Amino acid sequence: MHVAVNAAMSADGKLSTREREQVAISGPDDFDRVDAMRADSDAVMVGVGTVLADDPSLTVDDGARRERREAAGKPANPARVIADSRMRTPTDARVLDDAATTYLLTSEGAPPDFVDEIEDTGTDVITAGETRVDLDAALSELDDRGIERLMVEGGGELIFSLFEAGLVDELSVFVGSRIIGGRNAPTLADGDGFVDEFPALELTGVDRLDDGVVLSWDVS
Numbered sequence: 241m242h243v244a245v246n247a248a249m250s251a252d253g254k255l256s257t258r259e260r261e262q263v264a265i266s267g268p269d270d271f272d273r274v275d276a277m278r279a280d281s282d283a284v285m286v287g288v289g290t291v292l293a294d295d296p297s298l299t300v301d302d303g304a305r306r307e308r309r310e311a312a313g314k315p316a317n318p319a320r321v322i323a324d325s326r327m328r329t330p331t332d333a334r335v336l337d338d339a340a341t342t343y344l345l346t347s348e349g350a351p352p353d354f355v356d357e358i359e360d361t362g363t364d365v366i367t368a369g370e371t372r373v374d375l376d377a378a379l380s381e382l383d384d385r386g387i388e389r390l391m392v393e394g395g396g397e398l399i400f401s402l403f404e405a406g407l408v409d410e411l412s413v414f415v416g417s418r419i420i421g422g423r424n425a426p427t428l429a430d431g432d433g434f435v436d437e438f439p440a441l442e443l444t445g446v447d448r449l450d451d452g453v454v455l456s457w458d459v460s
């Protein structure tokens with residue numbers, strides 16, 4: 241499986257405010273770039289923190305891109321994947337609507353009643369890990385279900401864990417022209433942080449877009 245992480249951050253590396261409220265960091269050209277990336281993916285993944293903060297739909301916005309996917313024998317929208325060890329995703333979250341297939345990755349610690357409730361929405365629940373989602377095992381289950389290209393849209397906790405597990409192949413970041421600040425505001429990679437064996441990146445692109453820049457790296 242190929243895993244591509246994409247996010248938008250402020251010039252000071254923040255994904256949103258300390259109140260974890262979504263901020264418009266990029267502009268229309270970057271939205272279009274992200275939409276094209278989604279359309280080229282088999283699935284789009286976020287952590288439950290992003291579901292709770294932003295309630296994203298993670299679908300492809302552009303009708304022509306959806307039509308091209310269907311013409312190629314694919315579903316109009318890529319599948320959605322949520323990492324949610326304790327089943328905190330609300331049953332009325334937009335990622336659980338019928339616009340696309342949704343896989344919810346959870347742990348053995350998830351309350352069984354909540355698992356039943358989420359399965360009733362038509363969501364495919366994948367259990368991997370004792371108390372927290374074991375991303376390595378969960379992604380290989382997704383691979384078995386035909387997910388070859390996985391796009392990850394955040395947030396910082398999930399992105400850090402994916403780097404920690406050595407699962408990221410590619411990173412692209414829109415860096416916007418504003419400062420958000422806040423020591424507790426989410427950054428591109430949160431988690432516990434690395435103190436050694438820092439993942440090494442190879443810069444593959446620097447592109448000016450909207451009022452910012454898109455930086456692209458391969459993970460060595």
Ligand SMILES: NC(=O)c1ccc[n+]([C@@H]2O[C@H](COP(=O)([O-])OP(=O)(O)OC[C@H]3O[C@@H](n4cnc5c(N)ncnc54)[C@H](OP(=O)(O)O)[C@@H]3O)[C@@H](O)[C@H]2O)c1
Pocket residue numbers: 246247248249254255256257259260261262263265286287288289290291293294323324325326327328372373374375393394395396397398399401402426430
């Ligand atoms: N600017 C952007 O591009 C962008 C993109 C996305 C999000 N955001 C912002 O980022 C914020 C949310 O980010 P976040 O870091 O709080 O949340 P997140 O990364 O979306 O989700 C983190 C949660 O995922 C669950 N999870 C399950 N398995 C995990 C694992 N193996 N490793 C890590 N997490 C795992 C954990 O909750 P459980 O323990 O309960 O499972 C964890 O708290 C929001 O403010 C949102 O607006 C910005």
